[in-house]
Amino acid sequence: MDRNDTIIALASGAGRAGIAVVRISGPACRFVLETISGRVTKPRRLELCTLRDPGSREMLDEALVAFFPSPNSFTGEDVAELHVHGGRAVVAAVLGALVVIPGCRLAEAGEFSRRALLNGKMDLSTVEGLGDLIDAETEMQRRQAMRQMQGDLREAVERWRTTLIEASAFVEAELDFADEGDVPHGLRERATGLLTSVADELRREIARARNGERIRSGLTVVIAGPPNAGKSTLLNALARRDVAIVSDIPGTTRDSIEVHWDLAGVPVTLVDTAGLRESQDPIEQEGVRRARDRARTADVILSLRPFDSPTEHLRDAPGAVIIPIRTKIDLATEHSDIGAQADELQLSATTSEGIEALVAKLEAVAKDVVADGGLVTRERHREAFVGALTLLERAISAGPDHPGEFFAEDIRLAMRYLGRVTGTVDVEDVLDRLFAGFCIGK
Numbered sequence: 001m002d003r004n005d006t007i008i009a010l011a012s013g014a015g016r017a018g019i020a021v022v023r024i025s026g027p028a029c030r031f032v033l034e035t036i037s038g039r040v041t042k043p044r045r046l047e048l049c050t051l052r053d054p055g056s057r058e059m060l061d062e063a064l065v066a067f068f069p070s071p072n073s074f075t076g077e078d079v080a081e082l083h084v085h086g087g088r089a090v091v092a093a094v095l096g097a098l099v100v101i102p103g104c105r106l107a108e109a110g111e112f113s114r115r116a117l118l119n120g121k122m123d124l125s126t127v128e129g130l131g132d133l134i135d136a137e138t139e140m141q142r143r144q145a146m147r148q149m150q151g152d153l154r155e156a157v158e159r160w161r162t163t164l165i166e167a168s169a170f171v172e173a174e175l176d177f178a179d180e181g182d183v184p185h186g187l188r189e190r191a192t193g194l195l196t197s198v199a200d201e202l203r204r205e206i207a208r209a210r211n212g213e214r215i216r217s218g219l220t221v222v223i224a225g226p227p228n229a230g231k232s233t234l235l236n237a238l239a240r241r242d243v244a245i246v247s248d249i250p251g252t253t254r255d256s257i258e259v260h261w262d263l264a265g266v267p268v269t270l271v272d273t274a275g276l277r278e279s280q281d282p283i284e285q286e287g288v289r290r291a292r293d294r295a296r297t298a299d300v301i302l303s304l305r306p307f308d309s310p311t312e313h314l315r316d317a318p319g320a321v322i323i324p325i326r327t328k329i330d331l332a333t334e335h336s337d338i339g340a341q342a343d344e345l346q347l348s349a350t351t352s353e354g355i356e357a358l359v360a361k362l363e364a365v366a367k368d369v370v371a372d373g374g375l376v377t378r379e380r381h382r383e384a385f386v387g388a389l390t391l392l393e394r395a396i397s398a399g400p401d402h403p404g405e406f407f408a409e410d411i412r413l414a415m416r417y418l419g420r421v422t423g424t425v426d427v428e429d430v431l432d433r434l435f436a437g438f439c440i441g442k
């Protein structure tokens with residue numbers, strides 16, 4: 001991947017559209033404009049130009065052209081945008097004409113953003129925010145991505161790093177004075193005070209991290225319970241679609257069936273599972289194994305049991321919210337009813353009783369997640385925060401007799417962890433993975 005190449009890509013979505021945007025970035029940008037549109041247009045103005053094939057001079061399209069000279073552009077390099085008519089053949093012809101210009105080639109996935117990062121226009125956390133913004137499917141994902149793209153995470157990390165640098169300065173001073181055998185009072189205490197303030201903030205963000213990750217990647221809600229509890233019926237009712245097969249034969253559902261759902265702006269994957277029971281049938285056994293697997297990693301478990309079954313609800317799912325539900329209550333008679341357990345939601349898919357209350361409960365869970373979202377949106381951030389916190393806690397608890405050199409080293413390593421979040425250190429580790437998920441032209 002040569003950084004001196006001028007890169008070209010369709011920046012808008014593929015397929016038929018009114019307008020398509022072709023983006024160009026790199027040192028040959030001016031030459032490209034001269035070649036294809038006859039002139040370099042005025043900076044940051046849209047100008048109507050006739051695009052011509054560089055070889056045959058045949059007209060390719062009428063386009064609005066914008067030129068963003070370096071360094072005031074998305075990538076920091078000379079950038080141009082060609083707003084062409086969005087037909088597939090138009091786009092193919094324009095791209096075809098551009099890539100034969102010397103020094104030009106098609107961009108790789110995420111290459112524009114990578115250049116923006118390498119040229120200091122963005123840091124790793126804001127590039128991630130941009131990626132998430134483009135992938136955002138729900139309102140809360142959009143808001144979260146926007147905050148990160150605008151630099152909320154970066155600013156916090158930079159603030160903490162500044163505080164830690166200040167703390168290091170006190171320790172350095174202490175080490176200097178120690179050489180002279182006359183250490184002024186309170187330097188270590190002041191350094192420890194600064195570390196404590198950063199550690200407190202890190203701890204708070206780590207506590208909220210799961211919620212931030214849930215907003216980004218979605219909540220998993222698993223419907224679990226014995227065969228014929230009405231799990232598939234409930235999935236269909238919530239999805240308002242006939243997604244899963246329902247029958248009065250126990251063991252109908254084998255595979256886990258997933259439906260995507262937008263719950264108060266939070267993306268949700270709703271999973272219907274095989275009825276939990278002992279079975280001789282190897283396929284059903286596998287279904288039950290998958291059901292238990294999904295329940296183990298769920299954020300919310302809808303634990304179902306029919307009104308006439310004494311089944312115990314799942315209770316031991318660490319980290320998950322469990323909503324116990326008693327189903328088919330439309331069928332309950334004095335003889336058959338074995339009674340409600342405390343905290344059970346009463347539900348009938350036939351009469352729709354309880355459905356609204358269940359949705360309200362789920363929305364409340366989603367709202368709690370959103371209300372306590374915080375700065376962390378990815379496991380990568382959480383790991384860096386945990387790493388930094390561990391070192392700060394070690395330094396804080398070591399006490400005043402801890403050698404200053406060790407204290408300073410812990411601070412330095414903690415700063416290194418924080419630097420991973422914004423990409424000031426170890427950036428290459430993360431880049432390839434991050435940009436692989438990007439589309440071409442981003």
Ligand SMILES: Nc1nc2c(ncn2[C@@H]2O[C@H](COP(=O)(O)OP(=O)(O)OP(=O)(O)O)[C@@H](O)[C@H]2O)c(=O)[nH]1
Pocket residue numbers: 226227228229230231232233234245246247248249250251252253254273274275276327328329330331347348349350351
């Ligand atoms: N009367 C009544 N019948 C229901 C209700 N919910 C489900 N049923 C019936 O109960 C039977 C089982 O429903 P399913 O949705 O297939 O149950 P399941 O839990 O998915 O069953 P498995 O996939 O076999 O584990 C079907 O005949 C449904 O029509 C309800 O609220 N009231």
Ligand SMILES: [K+]
Pocket residue numbers: 227228246247248249250251252253
């Ligand atoms: K069934």
Ligand SMILES: [Mg+2]
Pocket residue numbers: 231232233244245246252253272273275
């Ligand atoms: Mg089922």
